[in-house]
Amino acid sequence: MNEGNTDVLFAEERQAAIAKMVQELGKVRVPDLVAFFKMSPATIRGDLRDLEAKGLIKRTHGGAIPGDAPPVGFEPDNTDKTAKALPLKQAIAKRAAGLVEDGDIILLDAGITTKAMCEYLQEKQNLTVLVNDIEIASMLEHFDNVSVVLIGGLLRRGFHCTVGPFAVKLLSELNVDKTFLGTNAFSVRKGCTTPDMNQAEVKRTMIRIATQVVLLCDSAKIGKNSFVQFADPGEIDLVITDSRISAQHLREMTEAGLEVMVEHVG
Template sequence: MLASQRRATILGLVEDSGAVRVSELVDQLGVSDMTVRRDIEHLATEGLVERVHGGALAVGGRSSEEPGFTAKSALMRSQKNAIAQAAAQLVEPGAAIGISAGTTTYEFARAVRSVPDLTVVTNSVPVAQLLHESGTPGQTVVLTGGIRTPSDALVGPVAVAALRMLHVDRLFLGVHGMDARVGLTTPNLVEAETNQALVQTARQVCVLADHTKWGTVGLSTIIPLDAVDLLVTDAGLGPRARTAVREAGVELVIATEPRIRSDRTRRAQP
C-alpha cells in the first residue's frame, strides 16, 4: 500500500469513528508503529487530524467540540486504567461517592464495582448500568435524570435539581480539559452546570484525568483549579503542569502500574 493510500485509509477511519489508536492501525495496515506515527504526523501537519498520545482524533470545533463516549474510550486506555486503579484505593466499603460522566470515570466505576455497601450518585448512564449489573451486595446507585449528551451524561435542570438534595463524601470528576488559568473545562455549557452541581454535593473533589487533558480548554469552566482537592493523573504530566497543580494547592497523585506514587511521598524519599 502506498503512503498516500495508507493516509487516506487512516483519515477515513478517523472520520468514521472519531478516533483511532496507533496499535489498531499497525494491525489493520500491516506496517510498523513508526510508519503509522509518521502518517499521523503528516495528516496532523496538513490539519486533517489531531495527533494525540497513542493515536489521532478527528478535527472539528475546538472549545465547543464534544467527542462521543465510544471515540474517547479508544484513547489512553492504559493510562485511564492506571488512574482508575489508583483512585479506587481511596474508596472504602460503606462510602457515599459521586461519579461524573466520562471514559476515565467509567474505568474508575469498573474498578470499584466490587466494593460492598457503596452508594454511588452519578449522571452517567454507562456508569449506572455497569454498577447495576455488578450485583455487589449492599450497593446502591442513584442516577440523576436529565438530557443525554454525546458523552452519555445526563444534564440540565432535572439533573441539577436532583443533585441539590444529595451529599457524598467524595466526587470523582472527569473533565474535558485542565488549565492553570481557566481551571477545569467542558465543551458543553449545560454539562458544566450539572458538574458544578455535582461538585456542590461533595466534601472533597477528586479529578481523574490523563495528562493529555492538560492545556486543553473547553468552552465552559466547571471550577477553578484551586477548587480541586486531589488530582489523579498519569506519569506523562509534565513538570510545568505538576508545578502549577502544586501551586494551586492541589494534592497530586501519579498513577503507575502496578501501584501508585504520590508526589508528596516521592519528595519525602531519600
C-alpha cells in the first residue's frame, strides 16, 4: 500500500478510495487503512460497515475483502444500458410523458428512460424542456412544440451528459414544474443512489428546483443500493416502475408513504 495522503478526505471520497483498494489489493487491514487515511480505527470500521451494507466489500476479522458487487464507481455506459430492459423503460417513459401538460416547464434527467419520453412529447403544446443530456437535446431540437434549454458543464464521457459545479450553478438559478429523474438504484432505506459523486450533486439540484419530482425506476433497480445517495424517499413525489416489481418491494414502498405508479409490462 502506498504512503498515505495527509489531506483529510470527505467520507464519500474516503470510502470510494477504500473500496478501490479492496478491489485492487484483494484484501486490506484496518491498521493499514488507519495509517493511510490518518483516521481513527472507529471511523475506518464505520466506513467498512457502510461499504459492506452497499455490497461493495465483505468485512473480515481486522479488515475487508471484495464483495460480490462491481467495483465502486462502475456504471455501464449508455451503449450497454440501452440493450437492457428496454421494453420496461419504454413503458415507464410513456406513462411519465402522460403526466406532462401543455405549457409545462419540465426537466429531463440524463438517461435511457428519460430519452424514451421524447417521442411521446410531440403531441404536447408549448413545452420548455431543460436537459443536461446531449442526445436528448439533439432529439428535441426537431420538435417545433418544444423550447430546449441545454445545461452546460463538464462532459461526462460515455454518458453524453454534463455534470460539475457549472451545471449545478446554472440549474440552481432556474425553476421547473416537474423533474423526471433517473437513478441507478433505489431502496426504502437508502433512497436514490448512484455510483458517481458529480452526477449525484446534479441530481440533488434537479430535485431542489422542481415543484414535483417523478422518479422513473424499472423494477431491476429497486431494493438495490449504489455508492452515493442523492435523494431520500421523502423527496420523491411519485415513483413510476413496471409490473415486474416484487410484492415485497411494492409493499415496503407504499408502507413508507411513497406514491407508486405501476406500468403493466407483458
